[in-house]
Amino acid sequence: MELSERKKKILSAVVEEYIISAEPVGSKTVLERSGLDFSPATVRSELAALEKAGYLEQPHTSAGRIPTSKGYRLYVNELMTKKKLDGDEAELITRELGSSREPEKLMGDAGRLATELTSYPALTITAPRALTVKRFELIYLDPNSFIIVLLLSDNAVKNKLVRLPFSFDESLLKRLSAVFNASFTGVAEEDMTPLMLESAERGANDPMGLTGVIASFAIESLKSARESETVFSGGESLLKLPEFRDSGKAHKLMSYFSGEGAQKLPVAGADGDVRVLIGPENIAEELKDTSVVLASYDAGDNTRGLIGVVGPTRMDYSKVAAKLSYIADGLSRLLSGGMLSPSGFGKLMISEGDDKREG
Amino acid sequence: MELSERKKKILSAVVEEYIISAEPVGSKTVLERSGLDFSPATVRSELAALEKAGYLEQPHTSAGRIPTSKGYRLYVNELMTKKKLDGDEAELITRELGSSREPEKLMGDAGRLATELTSYPALTITAPRALTVKRFELIYLDPNSFIIVLLLSDNAVKNKLVRLPFSFDESLLKRLSAVFNASFTGVAEEDMTPLMLESAERGANDPMGLTGVIASFAIESLKSARESETVFSGGESLLKLPEFRDSGKAHKLMSYFSGEGAQKLPVAGADGDVRVLIGPENIAEELKDTSVVLASYDAGDNTRGLIGVVGPTRMDYSKVAAKLSYIADGLSRLLSGGMLSPSGFGKLMISEGDDKREG
DNA sequence: GTTAGCACTCTTTTCTTTCGAGTGCTAATT
């Protein structure tokens, strides 16, 4: 059943007012906010109708109305005017993301940025990937140590310094590196162990068992890429919100997301678009009066990750969605080839040596 | 003025009881806990004396006593019996630290471990280090890309994949790597820029300006090692404590440590020993009814870092100190050469670098 | 030096009362 135009206006007014005030909204307030020109009594009968239809509820008989999750859902899907990001913020996002220098910390930094902009805790989920090693390189340092460098299929580089209690010479490393590049490249993690054993069996001219060391490192690297990793940050921002005044709730929520809870969020979803999970639509009991707004980004290599924020159902979905969407776009650009900011390498080769900008 | 034996026992009883209950302690409770065989009236006069001497205070006239920070200080320095870590926990610490595979994440993992064991938020501060590059290695991938691998003086390995919009050949990389290993090793970060400019001026046979790319990466790596980094985690565990029931306090504390506050802690200190900062001894206003217990660890290369927890002044200092001290020892062993855990190929591993990914 | 006894203080808890925001209904108005 389609709601009348007036009901929609009233519902919007209730939602928007409640988002700001966190207090039940009464008929008078609706009139002020909506600009409609009727009497409170009229609005009251409309409110009663909206309540019967399941969009609003009353905490108790003599209070105003608050939106139900059905109400929020309608608001988010149809009523809300999508806000545009203002230029300052867009610029801030671009700048901050671009200045995150270490890829390991990029997701964490993006999360902190999301917290800063929305005042809600942020959550990032990196997509698991089945990678392979594209190239093995062994760097000889001295008779007891060498560095393993792996170039993975997503162009990440992993390395490890190995020091041994016995000595070897450079030619052994050369030989091994040839073997690895010939037989272990493009091999999936689960096929690597048998391959390694087989190779050891053949007695591949490796008296000290370096094959095992190198293969183990490769396996470990591929394995950790295969696990999706979540980062939760900014939990303290919840404490400012009235619905988390009683610290028990905040604690539950933070523990949930600091722990394994984040893994349970539905990772699949409309590519590129922002998804909003409202209250009971969420999976976990801990989240029943909490909403999650998630934006997905392209992590390159045909995988997608998620970045989102967690907050009370009463969230400014419109603003939050705009911000997250912009951050996710930035991440996509950074991770899937293009460069976000001119301070990265793309320009570096032209205006090279500009270390001032990077400081 | 030295306190009588009986006064010391009473003070200990008050502190220990208050640590558990978080409620002002009265004369009757002191008797129960201390096992002393006097009447409440006797204890009362002793309590009054301890209050006059500044070790205790009364929240209001008809309440029990709580320790002042002077009281805690005396307790921590002289009265407290140092607890030993029980075997299970020692083993847990050893195992957990040993299984932290990525060095970048070691400090964060150690912090989370501290939180888990103490139920207080943890704080790690890595010592800033003035490093140099020990070895440059350039790995040729294809005509447009190569990997820079740096071995730093603390044996950390850094790398970055560089992709260029024009092509070059392997011999150029060989030449450059020889130049860098000859002139840029052992050079401090601040001397590197002039050196690089000078080298560019000499026109060191580098038509595409790769020198700048490589040197910039080295500078950036050295610079980030020079900054001390802090990680704060486990803030949510504060919320269980009665003194942080009102969420404003918890919020202040968390914000302080999540932000720049941690930097202000006194990093210098008795090597290897555990330091306890009690309430007003702390620097910041935010910390005035908070204590910080800090253990320092040997980060190798003649630098020391800190790991600690933050909690209410009413903390079980003895247990907390034992745990932190053990964790710090573990970190020292891991970071300064020796290996903590014999698991897998761990024994062979000295240091493992992070991966850099080109955007 | 120690203790029993007791009046006193101040917080905490509980119960009442008051206040007010907001409702739902009915009857009048347009």
Place this chain on the structure above:
DNA sequence: AATTAGCACTCGAAAGAAAAGAGTGCTAAC
């Protein structure tokens, strides 16, 4: 038929009053 004014009613929140309780400090006796 939709809108509105009017009004009694509900129920939480705030304010006030009373009672309970924990613990003290003091005094006088042991």
